[in-house]
Amino acid sequence: MAEKLTQEQVSQLEKYAQSIRYSIVQMVTEAQSGHPGGSLSAADILTTLYFAEMNVNPNDPQAASRDRFVLSKGHAAPVLYATLAEKGFFPKEELLTLRRIDSRLQGHPSMKNLPGIDMSTGSLGQGLSAAAGLALAARLDNSASRVYTVLGDGELEEGMVWEAAMFATHYKLDNLTAFVDFNGLQIDGPISEVLSPLPIPEKWAAFNWHVIQIDGHDIQAIYDAIQTAKTIKGKPTMIVAQTIKGKGVCEMENIADWHGKAPSRQQCDLFLSQLNELEAQ
């Protein structure tokens, strides 16, 4: 078993996550458009991946040996952009160009526009297939590169996800680790009411994935699950991360309406001060 993170490391990662959340609220407000709820829910997962695990170098974003990340729930682009900027792939000021004309920060991630994006996504259901293809390419190259992807829980309603689920186990893609950002809400309401994909862990287990269930806001738990996934041979791993949509901004938490709505400037000031208070704690 890999070593645990030190308390100091966890604190540092939590600071990154708060900074990323701060950026998400700022950029979506500035754009007056975008998807804050599902970006905030995935912030701890992306923070742990990019700051504690993945082999990526902002100065060499195309390095062949790098680990890959596919944001299958592409509408959560703000969390990916904020994470990449935090990591140094491009200046943080550029985050405020989100969704504007001529911006490299498209509404959904575009690999041809921005360094650090390994796959263009946005149309739900397609990211896991691309991640599986990347994992297969790495294996063909005998590369140690690992592939990570984050799916939404509502996204599991897309049939293509399950085509990819079968493919990844059939071809024993153990260099592929996926997350479900299990925040329980989609645009039209609770996933259990719109078209239930539940029970989620059991479905992935039935598709012969190794399944780990964690609290998706517990950095140490996220890190441990990633380390465990690296030890699982012969099958991919699905980390079902229980999360809170809008996590970190009280007014947004667990409210489906914040799926694709931008805060007003007044709300933004309040939300940012809340995030500052959280960080101070």
Added chain:
Amino acid sequence: MGLATREAYGEILKELGGKYENIVVLDADLSKSTKTAVFAKAFPQRFFNVGIAEQNLMGVGAGLAAGGKIPFVSTFAMFAAGRAFEQIRNSICYPKLNVKIAATHAGLTVGEDGASHQAIEDISLMRSIPNMTVIVPADAEETRKAITFAAEYDGPVYIRLGRMAVPDLFAADYTFEHGKAVQLADGKDVTIIATGIMVGAANEAAKQLQDAGISARVLNIHTIKPIDKEAIIKAAADTGAIVTCEEHSIIGGLGSAVAEVLVENSPVPMERIGVCDTFGESGIPSALLKKYHLTAEDIAAAAKKVISRKK
């Protein structure tokens, strides 16, 4: 009779597999029909059957290309261009990934399987996507050259292949020029522009017209996108009338692509031979071609009609 274009695809793919280590091949449970099984036998470690799952076929292809591979993905045209259209658009063409979609069993000549399997919209769908190249080879040799081009070109390519055997039109020394029309006969009264399996019929029609004292130019347009505007404009200027022929709907395919060039540059009378906004049905290929007016006789009649429309 020569080989079906899908047969030539299987052969050349195996040859290219020996030449380029980065070529990988994916199929969706139709490898015996699409002929990717030939590659699979030679390079089993680089062949992946995705099962009956065409959306994932395109998505995995995109991922492999993003990881530096040259994936050839094959299934029937109906399930490639039709079922997986949006995956081709968003996961392959939008990021301009190096995926080659070799779609077989296109058009009515799938035959007995009937309308559910007869893709007559695929050229239209594929050419409407930015970054996509669309190629429809006419015979076995042109297929070999087109597939070789696709393997060496960087970007998404859709190659439309057929089920039935077609006559050989080109010799081994044939040179495939991407985006360039091939003039098969010169003439001054009318130009017949054909693609795919209709090129043979166009040649035959030109001979029939010659017997009737009409001189027809024949152009083989293998690359529907980017289309050879220059050759089309020159044909309009030289012959003053155009007939297009395709085993595809008259909506959105070769006929539409040629019409777009003509109306913006040099409008001349034009007739379209193709499937006239209707579904196909079961039957042997020759019976289908006859019933849906895709024969040399139909082309010759259209040529006479279009000549009569000249001012």
